[in-house]
Amino acid sequence: MKKFFSLSGLVLLSYVGYAQAPAPGWQQQVEYSIDVALDDQQHMLNGREEIIYTNNSPDALPYLWFHLWPNAYRNNETAFARQQLRNGSRKFQFATQQQRGFIDGLDFRVNGQPAQLVPEASSPDMARLVLPQPLAPGASITITTPFRVKIPDSFSRFGHVNQSYQITQWYPKPAVYDQKGWHPMPYLDQGEFYSEFGSFDVRITLPANYVVGATGVLQNPDEQHRLDQLAAATAAKKTQKDFGNDLSFPASAAETKTLRYVQDRVHDFAWFADKRFNVLKSGVTLPSGKPVTSWVLFTNKDAEKWVQGLQDVNKALTYYSQWVGEYPYASATAVDGALSAGSGMEYPMVTVTQPAAIVHEVGHNWFYGILASNEREFPWLDEGVNSYVENRVAELDNPVAGQLEFLVKSPGLATKLGLDGLPAAALNQVPYQAVAARGLDQAVSGVASPDYGKLNYGIIVYSKTASLLKYLAGYLGQEKFDAALRTYYQRWQFRHPYPADMQAVFEEVSGQKLDWFFRDMLATQNRYEAAVSDLLVQPDAVKVLVRNDSPAPFAVPVATLDAQGKVLEMQWTPVFGGTKDDEQDETQLNFRRAGVASVVVDPAYLTPQLNRRDDQLRISGALRTWEPLQLKPLASVERWDRNFINWLPVVGANTSDKFMLGAAFYNNILAPKRLNYLAMPMYSFNRRELNGIGSISLNVLPRTVARQLLTGILVQRFERYRKVEPSLTLMLPHSAFGGPQHLLRFANTAVRDQDLRQTSSFQTLEYWVRHGNALQNWSGHLEFNYLTPDLSVDNPSREAALLRATATYGRYYSAKKQIRARLFGGYFLKSSADNPFYVGLSGSPDYRRQTAFLDRQQISDTFTAQIHQTDDRDGAFKAYLPVGSQRWLSTLGLEADLPVTSLALFADFGAVSRSRQIRPGDQGAQTLYYDAGLVLPLAKNILRVYLPVVGSQYTNGLPGSRKDFTDRIRFVLHIEQLNPFRLLDEQLAQ
Numbered sequence: 001m002k003k004f005f006s007l008s009g010l011v012l013l014s015y016v017g018y019a020q021a022p023a024p025g026w027q028q029q030v031e032y033s034i035d036v037a038l039d040d041q042q043h044m045l046n047g048r049e050e051i052i053y054t055n056n057s058p059d060a061l062p063y064l065w066f067h068l069w070p071n072a073y074r075n076n077e078t079a080f081a082r083q084q085l086r087n088g089s090r091k092f093q094f095a096t097q098q099q100r101g102f103i104d105g106l107d108f109r110v111n112g113q114p115a116q117l118v119p120e121a122s123s124p125d126m127a128r129l130v131l132p133q134p135l136a137p138g139a140s141i142t143i144t145t146p147f148r149v150k151i152p153d154s155f156s157r158f159g160h161v162n163q164s165y166q167i168t169q170w171y172p173k174p175a176v177y178d179q180k181g182w183h184p185m186p187y188l189d190q191g192e193f194y195s196e197f198g199s200f201d202v203r204i205t206l207p208a209n210y211v212v213g214a215t216g217v218l219q220n221p222d223e224q225h226r227l228d229q230l231a232a233a234t235a236a237k238k239t240q241k242d243f244g245n246d247l248s249f250p251a252s253a254a255e256t257k258t259l260r261y262v263q264d265r266v267h268d269f270a271w272f273a274d275k276r277f278n279v280l281k282s283g284v285t286l287p288s289g290k291p292v293t294s295w296v297l298f299t300n301k302d303a304e305k306w307v308q309g310l311q312d313v314n315k316a317l318t319y320y321s322q323w324v325g326e327y328p329y330a331s332a333t334a335v336d337g338a339l340s341a342g343s344g345m346e347y348p349m350v351t352v353t354q355p356a357a358i359v360h361e362v363g364h365n366w367f368y369g370i371l372a373s374n375e376r377e378f379p380w381l382d383e384g385v386n387s388y389v390e391n392r393v394a395e396l397d398n399p400v401a402g403q404l405e406f407l408v409k410s411p412g413l414a415t416k417l418g419l420d421g422l423p424a425a426a427l428n429q430v431p432y433q434a435v436a437a438r439g440l441d442q443a444v445s446g447v448a449s450p451d452y453g454k455l456n457y458g459i460i461v462y463s464k465t466a467s468l469l470k471y472l473a474g475y476l477g478q479e480k481f482d483a484a485l486r487t488y489y490q491r492w493q494f495r496h497p498y499p500a501d502m503q504a505v506f507e508e509v510s511g512q513k514l515d516w517f518f519r520d521m522l523a524t525q526n527r528y529e530a531a532v533s534d535l536l537v538q539p540d541a542v543k544v545l546v547r548n549d550s551p552a553p554f555a556v557p558v559a560t561l562d563a564q565g566k567v568l569e570m571q572w573t574p575v576f577g578g579t580k581d582d583e584q585d586e587t588q589l590n591f592r593r594a595g596v597a598s599v600v601v602d603p604a605y606l607t608p609q610l611n612r613r614d615d616q617l618r619i620s621g622a623l624r625t626w627e628p629l630q631l632k633p634l635a636s637v638e639r640w641d642r643n644f645i646n647w648l649p650v651v652g653a654n655t656s657d658k659f660m661l662g663a664a665f666y667n668n669i670l671a672p673k674r675l676n677y678l679a680m681p682m683y684s685f686n687r688r689e690l691n692g693i694g695s696i697s698l699n700v701l702p703r704t705v706a707r708q709l710l711t712g713i714l715v716q717r718f719e720r721y722r723k724v725e726p727s728l729t730l731m732l733p734h735s736a737f738g739g740p741q742h743l744l745r746f747a748n749t750a751v752r753d754q755d756l757r758q759t760s761s762f763q764t765l766e767y768w769v770r771h772g773n774a775l776q777n778w779s780g781h782l783e784f785n786y787l788t789p790d791l792s793v794d795n796p797s798r799e800a801a802l803l804r805a806t807a808t809y810g811r812y813y814s815a816k817k818q819i820r821a822r823l824f825g826g827y828f829l830k831s832s833a834d835n836p837f838y839v840g841l842s843g844s845p846d847y848r849r850q851t852a853f854l855d856r857q858q859i860s861d862t863f864t865a866q867i868h869q870t871d872d873r874d875g876a877f878k879a880y881l882p883v884g885s886q887r888w889l890s891t892l893g894l895e896a897d898l899p900v901t902s903l904a905l906f907a908d909f910g911a912v913s914r915s916r917q918i919r920p921g922d923q924g925a926q927t928l929y930y931d932a933g934l935v936l937p938l939a940k941n942i943l944r945v946y947l948p949v950v951g952s953q954y955t956n957g958l959p960g961s962r963k964d965f966t967d968r969i970r971f972v973l974h975i976e977q978l979n980p981f982r983l984l985d986e987q988l989a990q
Helices: 069-073 079-086 221-235 303-323 355-371 383-397 411-417 424-428 430-436 456-476 478-492 499-510 515-521 962-966 980-988
Strands: 029-039 044-054 061-067 102-104 116-120 123-135 140-150 159-161 164-167 176-178 181-183 198-207 211-214 256-266 271-274 278-285 291-298 331-336 344-347 350-353 530-537 541-548 557-561 567-572 586-592 598-601 616-618 629-633 643-654 658-666 675-684 689-700 708-718 721-732 741-753 758-772 776-788 800-812 818-831 888-897 904-912 928-939 943-951 970-973
Touching (some): 069 102, 069 123, 198 211, 291 303, 331 355, 383 424, 424 430, 478 499, 541 598
Parallel strands (some): 331 350, 629 643
Antiparallel strands (some): 164 271, 278 291, 741 758, 758 776, 818 888
């Protein structure tokens, strides 16, 4: 399957599977004979299956595990349904029963005797078939059953869109039994499959005007002739205009046809049917002289791309056969379909795909189809290795094919962003660098498919694996790498290899021990870094000392460059370093002296390094020098040959500073470095003074326990105040995926009010916990504040200690509508009589200047802080009630999105301590308060307008006039939600 991911709209791992993966001396055999009929009015399949199952294992089998994967679409309790929510989709959760799918009508018999089917309690798509007698080693049984399948709407790989059908994972199927035992697995969207090899004889009955693409060799001469005629008619069309844009479905023919497909040495059977398909046919001749027929079946949408796609099928057949091993089947077909899982999905001899992913999907025939590893446990053995070969094919025509290709297609844009001249290897590592620099990465091997974060499944399994294999090819040499890959394919085709089997072949062919790669590099989250630590320039030689600053050994390429940056000589270090002994962490390489101006580590960006700025050392001068700083807009990729500062224009406004114009300067938004900075000066034209924000932080990525440790200091100046806030933030646990996320933060905030000439100090300890999925989410926030009003006055009696606690819960009651609850409590642990601090009912006093108020100084009648603009903190009443407490305050806030409209209802209930209340102008403080009204979300969670209809803010609970109502309208502006640094962090943590 091809995963597309973007950087914008972008556990402690154990070592598994290497020590326990002996080459199999046996594997089971499954021979299928299936008759199935399509009812395209009810979207049903009615079929009958006969399986001859041969037990080649040394064990007697009392039962067989069966996959009944259509049942994954039965209800919201399946593993598939739960994973959909984890990965952010509510589409299936709120699907109607008619949109769902299932398999029933099963009546299993073994050698003619009834057999009991025992469903797995937690997964209705798995069941044990209890055999009448245990199946002895070497024996075979015949299993038969009828079945009926309701085809779901397109939620994943199996489904239909109107009368376009993708029939995959559709029939009862035995699970794999190998040296490690049974491998039953529920159907998942993220996480593919592991199946037994065998043969298929499948007969499909459906209306006669359908065009079908399927696994196997079509046995019907009349249908073969029809496809040839359709291909000839399609070949006469050249442009999109020739095809037109009609995507409507013609009526189904009254007569039916039965198509027969036969194939051996495959582990799955899929078919795709559509009455609208155009057909194109071609073929290639493999090096052995064997012909292979290529097909594409597609609708009128993107027809021109599909015409080119036929050549992509041929390209994949040609180069994969050349680099990996010869394609063993008679044909390969790419089909246009309404897939809802990634951009394509592979099956033996046939794939459903988008035009851009054809090479990748056809390439899966070698790794998913012919090698057929356990992809649920080791997805990289298919997706990652296939992505490596796919990248090689793409780079034949386009040297920068891959990630960020859309940016470098335009030379002008590439130059502006500092991407010009970078090889594909550098660009393809950017997604990995982005997650690893935030502690969000996961290992390539040892992590099962479902355990990856949503984006990591693509970034790590596909992209990082491909990059690491390119690095290994550079280290071994392309010729030796290709020889090892071909040997691996030839030895293990049709035999289910494990990672240890691939490692053993590569070690055998290369003649080297490769634990440092397969164990340390693939199965850990080690961050690698190497640098030139010293040079000795002699008349005829340059001696280079290379240092490995990584926690594990690895090898790096080192090159000498001339004055123009051209590579003169390249050498690889031996595998070295990764010890606590400084002497063993360095190695020496000797280069010719002639013409050398500098030495660089990894000029072609093959190694998985996060830091490139110390990779180059010039031979003139005793100190390391870097390229002059260059300003680049938005974002750039770190390079060894250039030094960038990124920038963006910024504007701002408030009633005190009025309009402000400035720019943000920062060092790296894509992949944060160990030391990060932001300088955002903004000039106030009203006050004729410089405001803005500045920050500097140290980013530490612990190897265990915590994910990220940030130490920093923030300085900001607006509205005649100055804030200085050093802080320490710890993010837990080590893995950001699969469980609650914790954040612990300490901050020491000093706020200087220039008009009052007063400085207040706030020591804050915060704890956050968050968890949830697409259906429901919850969070907790505990905050302790120690408050001192004026550092210049020695008056300890005016100190205060405040504890705040907030809990939130949200749940969707439909695909787009949610109910939300927020519970808040604030309590002063210490508070003197003249203490100026309080906790607010209708929002916080924002002592730490955390909110961007438009009118903090209350100059305006429209945007006045708290009166009209709130920060949704403390009590978070939507209506404005000038109530605060210096003892305790508790509130419950409820919101519910209304059906049909974009409006929501809100209601708040609050209780405030009678003693030591603060309510300006009102000495008769009360205990209980309430409000209710409407929420108008103008920009999702960024700008929300509150319309209080009833509540304690009104004299009699209701507005006395229209003006009384309109004057009390409030809004919240979460401008921090637009912070690009924050947005990228949140996207990558999915």
